[in-house]
Amino acid sequence: MKFKFNLKREIKIGAAILVILAIIAFTERRRGEVSIKDISVKIDNVHENHFLDEADVMDLMQLNQQNLKGAEMTSVNLKDIEKRVKAEPFIRDAQLYSDLKGNVVVSVELRRPIARIVRNDGPDGYIAEDGRVMPVSDKFTSRVVLISGGYIRQLLKQKTVDETEEGAQLMELIKAIRDDEFWSAQIAQLDIDSKARITMFSQVGDExxxxxxxxxxxxxxxxxxxxxxxxxxxxxWNKYKRVNLEYEGQIVAE
Incomplete structure (x- = not known):
């Protein structure tokens, strides 16, 4: 096997590598010299779920905005701060980044609740669109279908509701109610027993x-x-107190 050595080509490649290394070194040096000038917090509230505001995000960063301003960029570990922000149950995702001018941007996406867990033996909570269970908030109450009953204990043991087959089916049911204008207006509560059998209660009527x-x-x-x-x-509308949908091909109303 023969190798053909091209001196001019090797020189060009070597020069290109040196230029890239020089740019990287210059950029790192400039970054080390830059101080943080401004902090911008962007919260994705497209679904109007105002569980957190800018001040809450700054608190999650465990840094005071005035103290952070003026700090050298190299003294701040953005990855650690990002990890801390992502640990908040209301937050689905967060990205922190900076530029050479000394600006730090915190971009946050909030979880969207699709159901509220109500119980007598503990605090309420929300089921988020991604299946995570998150706490309620003093800042905002989301108008979603209520979930009650013995099956809640099973849900709270799971990292996400859809870990089990029955949990995945429950998520599909909740989303089907949410996505249908008629059912979202009509169905107020799902009471789920320990065997995952569901009894629904409507907004209108006593059935x-x-x-x-x-x-x-x-x-x-x-x-x-x-x-x-x-x-x-x-x-x-007040004729029936009980409606059963479990029998194939028929509706039982009493």
Whole structure:
């Protein structure tokens, strides 16, 4: 095997490497000389979930904005601060970065709640869109479907609600309610027993809807819509106290 040595090419490659190294060294030196001039906190509130504000994010950073300003950039570990911010349950993601002018930007994406856990033996909480359970907030209350019952203890043991098959089905049910204008307005609460059997309570009417396990959603919701659209208008909204959707091909109303 023969190798052909090209002196001019090797010189060009070597010169390019030296230039790149020089630029890196210059950039690092400039960064070391730069002090933090400004801090910008950007919070993604596209869904209007104001659980945190800019002051809360600054507190999570465990740094006072005035003290941080003027500090040398090399004395601040942005990765450590980013990790600390991401540990907050309300925050789904966070990115911290700086530029050569001394500006630090903190970009935060908040979790979106889709259900609220209510219980008598402990504090309430929210189920987020990504399945995480997060605490309630004094700053903001989200209007979402309520979750109660013995199954809550199982949910609180999991890192995310959808870790189990039944949990994943429950998430699909909650999202189906949220994404449908009629059901999101009609269904107020899901009471789930220890065996993951669901009883629904509506915003209008006194009926108890025995939904069963969170499976066959399309079939069960189709039957429930028949009940609301065709049966109740004829029979009256206070006619029935119990509606069962678990039997195949029929609706049981008493």
């Amino acid at each position: 108890r809807i025995e939904f069963g396990k969170p499976d066959n959603l399309e079939v069960k919701f189709s039957k429930l819509k028949i009940f609301y659209k065709e049966i109740l208008p004829r029979m009256g």
